[in-house]
Each structure stands twice: as C-alpha cells, then as structure tokens.
Amino acid sequence: MKNLKDKKFLISGANGQLGKEFSRFFSLEQINYYSPDESVFDITDKEKTDKIISNYKPDYLLNCAAYNLVDNAEDDTALAFKINSDAPGLLAEKCKEKGIFLVHYSSDYVFDGTKGAPYSEKDSPNPLNVYGQSKLKGEKVIQEKLDDHLIFRMSWVIGPGQQNFLYKLSQWAQKNKELNISDDEISVPTFSADIVNLTLLSLGHNLRGLYHLVSSGYASRYELAKYYIEKTGLDTVVNPVSITTFNTKAQRPKFSAMSNKKLSDELRITIASWEESLDKYCKDNINE
Template sequence: MSDSFLILGSNGQLGREFVKEFTARRIPFTAPDERDCDITSTETMATMLDGHRPSVVLNCAAYNAVDQAEAAPDTAYRINAEAVRTVAELCRQRRIMLVHYSSDYIFDGRKGSPYTEQDPAGPLNVYGRSKRAGEEAVLHAGGEHLLLRTSWVFGNGPQNFIHKLLQWSKKNPVLRLTADETSVPTCTLDIVDVTLDAVRMRLSGLYHLTNSGVASRYDWGRYVAEKLALSSEIQPASLDEFPSPARRPKYSAMSNAAMTSALGRPIPAWQDAVDRFLTVYPQH
C-alpha cells in the first residue's frame, strides 16, 4: 500500500517543495494551512492525525530565525523542541512514521572536516540548542522516525540566499561574503527527492541530508553570481566583519556518505543543485 503524507509547515521553503512534488507525482498528501495547524497545540495535532490518518508525517515546521532566537529562546524551544516532542509522541502512539529535519548548527564548527552522524553535538547558539533538543525529543519518543540534518537550505521564495544575493546586487556594486563560514548549500529539490526515496526504503534513524561538496558563502555567492551574470563584484570577507546576536559555527559542513550509502546512489553536488534550481525557479 502506498504512503499518505501529512506536511507540517507547508508554507515554508521545504514544505512548499513537498506540496509541489506530491501534486506533480499524484502522491496522496494533506498540507493544512499553518494557521489551522499550529504544531505547538497538542489538541490540534492529535485532531489532525486522527482526522487524516497519514502513514508518514513530514515535519517541515520550524523556528529558523537564528539571530532573533537569542532574544526569544522560549519561542525557539516551544516550536523546535517541545512541539517536536509532542508530535513525536503522538506519532508513536498511532504508529505513524515521523520525518523530522534538523540543522548543521547543532555542531560547534571546530572539527574542520565534514561532520558525520557519530560526531558529538555542541551548539553555539539558542537556535542550535533548540534544534538539538528537538532531535533528542524524536530519539527519546521511540517511534518510527527519520531524523534528517540539513544545511544552508535554498528553495523557492524570497528568503533563500540566491534571491537575497540577486536583490543585494541590484543596489550594491560590491558584495562582501564570508570566506571563513563553510557548510553545504542544499536545495529543497534534492531534500524532497532523497526524503521520498528514504521513506520508500523505510530507512530509519539519523542521517545527514545535504547536497555533495562544501562551500563558503563566498564560494556559493561567486558561483551564483556567475550563473546569473550579476554585475556586482563579489569580495571575500570575514565573519568578524558582520557582528550578529547569534554565534555561528565557522565550519558546519556535514558528510552525506551514510545517506548515499543507504540509498545506493550519490546525492548531486551543490553546484548541480544551483543549476537545476535556477532552471526550475528562474530568478529575476
């Protein structure tokens, strides 16, 4: 029997990509409007699960405002940890598989080479600590789960780095991007594709789900600028030049080797993902 999916956070970058893909592939799904589906409400979540009876819940909802989280830890924890605990528990009780997404910001950035699933967490900021607490909640709930850590997510909409770069370049002849901040740009197109394969294979446990390769913001920006023929000059900068409320890991790239091995196929490089993204979602 084929799976039926419930998408939480369906208006976000990743949630929207699932909606688009399920619609295109004619896969049964429910994507309640976020206003009717607040994941912090236990009653709403229970009603939602009992009403729709999905076989898989995709939790794409999150509080992702890394800097604002420093001043709003209660909100970050309520959405990224406490709500996740409740959803995980409700799914376990109903034998529903839970797919939950976490972040490279659960690492402290000091390793200097790609993090594996065996490396210890050490978040530097409130957002990272709240996401780590969410991971622990999923693991402790003990139900069927896929915990997928991803990084530097870009999908359709105004909040992704590519869109922002394009807007900045319209106003600035020079753009300074951090060369000492490294991770893996990861496209929602590939997160959706890999997630659906992993669910179909009934993989379970913790995996890193990123595109392949590593990049600094400067590398990423230069690649995009060339593809979009931006007129701005892209210059390397240091993280220290941009003081922000939240400390960020300097190196949070993660290895996707465990996932590629489980899937039996590689995950495309981030450059390939940028190329496809720009074809599917032309930027103006």
C-alpha cells in the first residue's frame, strides 16, 4: 500500500456501504481522498462531475455509486440504466480525458445462475433482471471507452450501515422467534473491508481489466443466516424455504456464486472464506 500513499482518491457513492468503508480506511491510513456525497457529486450530472474531477484532480476514481434496488429496477428501468450504465460511461470518458484510473464495481447478477458451478470471468453473462442488465451494460461501456480501468464483480456486499442482509436479519431476528430464509438462492457473502483491501492490493499490483472479487466459498441465504444467528447467540429458529415463497418482482439467479481464482492467483494470496470474514465483521462491528 506504500506506493498509494502519495496518490489521490475520489469516491462516488460516498454514503453507501462501500463508499463509507473506503473513507474509513483512507482516514485511518491518512491517504488523500475526497468523498463528496450525492448532493454534490451526482454521477449522472455531467457538469457537476466534470467540475469535481477537474478541481480535485484524482489519480484514481472509485465508483461506489449505484442503483441497487433490484426489485424496484424492474419498474424504474430508465433510472437504473442512467445510474448503472450511462453514468459509468460519462466517468470513463472524463477519466480518459484526464488520465485517471477508474475502478468500477459490478455484480454476480450479470449471470443467469444455470452453470451449476462458480462462475469465472470467461463465462458468458446472461442477466435475468433489469438490475443485472444495467450493471452488465455499465461494464461494457467502460471497457469500450477506457483502458485504464478495473471492474470488480461482487456479490452480497456486507458493510457498515443498514442496507445489507445481515443488518436486516438481526432486525428480523429481534422481532420474530422463527424466520423463513431461502435455501435455493446461492452466492458469496463478501465484506466491504475485504473489498477495500483487495481493491487497493490490485491497484498496488497494477492489475487492470475484469475480476471477480468475492470471499472464498459460497452459501445459500439460509446457510448464511444460520451461521450468523448462531455466531451472534440469537435464539431465533431459521427455516429453509424456496425463494418462490417471497414473490419478488425481479427474477434472481439461483446459483450466482463466482470464483475468485483469477484475482487470488494474480495477487498471489489466499482470499479469506466468507465464514472467516463474517467472524471478523462480527468482532469489529458488533462486539466493539
């Protein structure tokens, strides 16, 4: 991380899970960063974006902004595409003009979940829902416009704040003696602290292109819930049910777990399992 100390980082989506985690890390490590919130840095607003980038002159732009409401996106299609596809295109154009390296985040929902084994970067995407389509288009737009980029596909991001499955689970568990959680929706819980660490390691190694950035292993929502409930000592009973019980608006892939092999090979590290990272997350965020 030493060679990143004299660099400047601009963060979009500063109030989201990942944006907050980057800010927390950069503050602790005394790394130069600027993380204006959405009212100041709206990535769909070309004029504002141009001004912020031209004034701050970052070395790296970390695009943590996204439209993440998977079910709402089915009706709110234009906005989902504006934020997840068009805006990354604007950022890529500006980065090209100014010689800035762009880091962008995408999703396991670009896959249809029919492979039956963890997806690699070589597998063909086939999104089942509008959110996945908008994230896939965002990837393509960046790849077309800018060489100096990293795109990380991630899944089930868990970080500071209330917009994640574990926070919601703990709220439900406090109010209910029994919970029904889907056991036919499988992916990889991935923690924001690991995402920050792996992003910066990747920049330090001068990686570029597309990578799957996830914990090692995979789990169903049910397995994740059971592990978390046991870990935190809650006495709620967790029952496995099918995702179809919940009648969600957007169709979701059943098995969208991705493999982190390409990233771990190129960084020459072993990426922690989701259980190890969850244990650490509980220690740092719950028992502190």
